[in-house]
Amino acid sequence: MWRPDFEYxxxxxxxxxxxxxxxxxxxxxxxxIPGAPGRVVTLVEAPEARCWGVAYAINAxxxxxxxxxxxxxxxxxxxxxxTIIHSPGGAPEPSLLYVAGPENRNYLGESSxxxxxRQVLDARGPSGFNxxxxxxxxxxxxAVGASDEHVFEVENxxxxxxx
Numbered sequence: 001m002w003r004p005d006f007e008y009x010x011x012x013x014x015x016x017x018x019x020x021x022x023x024x025x026x027x028x029x030x031x032x033i034p035g036a037p038g039r040v041v042t043l044v045e046a047p048e049a050r051c052w053g054v055a056y057a058i059n060a061x062x063x064x065x066x067x068x069x070x071x072x073x074x075x076x077x078x079x080x081x082x083t084i085i086h087s088p089g090g091a092p093e094p095s096l097l098y099v100a101g102p103e104n105r106n107y108l109g110e111s112s113x114x115x116x117x118r119q120v121l122d123a124r125g126p127s128g129f130n131x132x133x134x135x136x137x138x139x140x141x142x143a144v145g146a147s148d149e150h151v152f153e154v155e156n157x158x159x160x161x162x163x
Contacts, residue, residue, distance in 0.1 A: 002140035013144035014055035020046035038123030038130035052146030077104030117157035
């Protein structure tokens with residue numbers, strides 16, 4: 001949401017139905033290291049959920065190169081697939097997203113808020129402190145006028161543990 005790292009023609013708030021964002025994916029290549037992974041978000045199926053994010057429109061000519069870069073960036077367990085997104089005032093449309101499921105080697109799965117927050121506070125990788133990732137994600141969700149209970153609870157638990 002907050003670090004696309006590619007050229008895009010348009011950026012707009014959007015959501016998907018039936019998915020929830022969770023800090024259940026380990027990161028050993030960006031926000032942690034092998035043996036001390038950070039925690040980053042993935043999507044999990046949740047039939048009644050609505051997960052807000054940002055949709056990026058990409059120029060068709062740039063698509064192959066951008067997808068190659070994203071596939072490399074998301075190599076730590078994420079798979080690309082198609083879904084339908086919804087935007088305020090717009091019609092539902094097809095889109096691509098990345099999801100890391102339990103079949104990948106970096107999947108950490110469900111843990112308590114305290115365990116997730118402690119792991120995040122202790123983790124750092126080539127892309128920086130894991131805590132910065134959580135704060136920037138929470139800020140990006142707020143910036144589109146949305147809410148994400150899990151992300152905000154992890155952020156609040158991190159703040160509580162630091163005080």
